Amino acid sequence: MTNRIKKTQVINAKPLVEHKISKEERDQLTETLLTAPATALANGEVVAFPTETVYGLGANINCPEAVDEIFSIKGRPNDNPLIVHVGTKEAIKPLVQSFPEVAEVLVEELMPGPLTLVLPRSDIVPDNVTAGLDTVGIRMPNHPVTRQLLILADVPVAAPSANLSGKPSPTLAEHVVHDLQGKVNFIVDGGPCQVGVESTVLDLSSGPPLILRPGGVTASSILRCLENHHIQFPQRDWQIRLLHSGSGYSVADHEVPKSPGMKYRHYAPDGIVKIIEGNDRSECITNILKFINESNIKDNFYGIFANQEFIDEVKARLPGETNLIQYSYGPVPDIRKATHELFAGLRFLDEHSAKWIFVETFPDQGIGTAYMNRLLKASGDTSNRTE
Ligand code: TXA
Numbered sequence: 507m508t509n510r511i512k513k514t515q516v517i518n519a520k521p522l523v524e525h526k527i528s529k530e531e532r533d534q535l536t537e538t539l540l541t542a543p544a545t546a547l548a549n550g551e552v553v554a555f556p557t558e559t560v561y562g563l564g565a566n567i568n569c570p571e572a573v574d575e576i577f578s579i580k581g582r583p584n585d586n587p588l589i590v591h592v593g594t595k596e597a598i599k600p601l602v603q604s605f606p607e608v609a610e611v612l613v614e615e616l617m618p619g620p621l622t623l624v625l626p627r628s629d630i631v632p633d634n635v636t637a638g639l640d641t642v643g644i645r646m647p648n649h650p651v652t653r654q655l656l657i658l659a660d661v662p663v664a665a666p667s668a669n670l671s672g673k674p675s676p677t678l679a680e681h682v683v684h685d686l687q688g689k690v691n692f693i694v695d696g697g698p699c700q701v702g703v704e705s706t707v708l709d710l711s712s713g714p715p716l717i718l719r720p721g722g723v724t725a726s727s728i729l730r731c732l733e734n735h736h737i738q739f740p741q742r743d744w745q746i747r748l749l750h751s752g753s754g755y756s757v758a759d760h761e762v763p764k765s766p767g768m769k770y771r772h773y774a775p776d777g778i779v780k781i782i783e784g785n786d787r788s789e790c791i792t793n794i795l796k797f798i799n800e801s802n803i804k805d806n807f808y809g810i811f812a813n814q815e816f817i818d819e820v821k822a823r824l825p826g827e828t829n830l831i832q833y834s835y836g837p838v839p840d841i842r843k844a845t846h847e848l849f850a851g852l853r854f855l856d857e858h859s860a861k862w863i864f865v866e867t868f869p870d871q872g873i874g875t876a877y878m879n880r881l882l883k884a885s886g887d888t889s890n891r892t893e
């Protein structure tokens with residue numbers, strides 16, 4: 507069944523994201539556009555949809571065949587658990603065995619939003635969703651289309667990012683079409699994802715909160731929330747551990763649950779990602795030139811993902827015959843814009859056959875932690891414990 511070619515229908519739900527339409531128009535449009543994919547989702551079909559982070563590929567958690575189909579469509583190793591998506595806060599509690607105060611605070615303050623909470627799972631969450639773990643990741647996306655879709659489907663939806671396994675996550679419906687055309691019945695197009703990298707995965711299942719994967723919500727905003735609500739943990743320095751978790755900070759193995767995907771290369775284009783290194787801009791450019799000079803310039807296509815100012819400087823100093831394909835995320839350095847465009851840029855450079863892809867770095871702080879994490883993974887680094 508999985509191998510049969512499907513007639514993929516792309517549903518243009520972008521008008522639902524626009525602010526200008528009236529409530530009546532929106533309700534009418536929601537029904538017209540989202541009833542078919544929501545019904546398909548509830549009835550056991552796999553449906554791709556937008557979220558504020560990246561596009562997801564969803565299945566009703568109560569339909570084991572649909573959940574299995576997600577793994578086969580993506581080519582995803584089945585020891586990598588799926589996040590369960592819900593449309594309302596009320597839908598969270600039945601999925602978990604316990605709901606500590608810290609979860610209550612974070613759900614109240616940061617959901618809907620780019621945050622996934624890992625909690626002990628209840629009996630209604632099947633084994634194939636969590637890859638046999640006794641915890642479940644739960645997320646409530648902050649995207650009008652997704653929330654309506656989830657509310658209409660009225661079932662918890664297991665959903666990984668809607669890319670083929672190992673590839674950069676999709677941030678446009680076109681990316682999903684590229685990867686999954688003929689493999690799913692519905693792709694809901696909600697326009698570009700606002701954040702551009704996935705949710706922050708926060709483990710609350712044992713001890714103080716720890717970030718397993720940095721993402722759209724920063725460690726300091728999580729900490730601020732907890733401190734505002736006077737949440738404390740008996741462990742010394744738990745605040746420092748939270749702030750450093752997710753960026754390769756080493757925590758003793760017994761203190762964190764395994765992050766099953768850590769051993770896989772992720773977010774990776776076909777081209778080889780080279781992180782641009784150097785103490786300042788001039789040294790960065792010198793290093794790029796050195797690399798290009800040492801490789802065979804005539805036969806290679808180089809790609810660069812950076813701000814336009816930087817790209818212009820690189821181009822001015824390159825030997826004339828160099829094939830450089832550029833993707834500029836904006837005129838000057840800007841971590842939010844770079845994060846928003848990173849996956850789209852890597853995909854674009856791949857499509858243009860870049861063999862080596864130079865990518866701008868940012869300080870490992872704030873949203874920069876998520877950006878650098880994805881960059882490291884794309885360059886093949888599997889050493890830190892997030893994926
Ligand atoms: O923003 C996102 O989170 C997107 C959108 C579609 O919601 N989803 C997403 O899913 O990125 P995926 O499957 O590509 O990544 C989920 C990550 C994986 O690293 C997985 O190992 C981890 O979350 N994860 C899921 N459940 C877990 C659990 N119970 N314990 C530990 N890690 C878990």
Ligand code: MG
Pocket residue numbers: 666667675
């Ligand atoms: Mg993914």
